[in-house]
Amino acid sequence: MYGIINRAIEDMVTASHGENAWMQIKAASGVQVDYFLSNEPYDDEMTYKLVAASSEVLQIPMSEVLSAFGEWWVLKTGREKYGGLMEAGGKNLQEFLLNLPMFHSRIMLFYPRLNPPEFRIGTITESSIEVHYYSTRKGLHHFVLGLLQGLAKMYHTPVTIQVLSMQSEPETHEIFQVNW
Known part of the structure; x- marks a missing residue:
């Protein structure tokens, strides 16, 4: 998926839960990208890891995330x-x-x-x-x-x-x- 997807996940999390929550999600996901470039493709697995970590860290079911x-x-x-x-x-x-x-x-x-x-x-x-x-x-x-x-x-x-x-x-x- 393109970086714009991962950036949008970051934007959603930081808008609703703050920057600290996003840092915890990145750490839990194992994703080590500092900044997602919107026009660059990234492996789909990275996006799935960010969503799964969002669910875990925010304690929200994956379906709701x-x-x-x-x-x-x-x-x-x-x-x-x-x-x-x-x-x-x-x-x-x-x-x-x-x-x-x-x-x-x-x-x-x-x-x-x-x-x-x-x-x-x-x-x-x-x-x-x-x-x-x-x-x-x-x-x-x-x-x-x-x-x-x-x-x-x-x-x-x-x-x-x-x-x-x-x-x-x-x-x-x-x-x-x-x-x-």
Whole structure:
């Protein structure tokens, strides 16, 4: 994953728990990078270690860390780093979700070595949309839930999200139904 992911984790932790908590997390994770360069790729394992150490040090379940990070990614990192792309995504939640499959194509212009997940849209109704998530990475289910919750907050749209299907082999494929 690119350094921007690890920097966003650092930003989230320091904003909510302080610099000392971040230093404890880095020590517990064994990550010895002083400063993450946003445009540099880092091994995925480093990110997983930071998330696991965040859970351990902050005494918060991993699922909650990932969900909170998903929301943070949309509401803080996405708005600050990709404001124009986020705004161009749509004028409401439904439009943004319909355009979500094209989002990473645009991001790859900034990060050419990105190995992004893939989003596809399934059944669409007046009050819901199915979002299919595909990835070679495992264990990010709660992060995606957080992303979807963050998008709902960004568009001031109350939602419920149901997990319709979860598959982890040969790759992750999860289906989320977003209801508004």
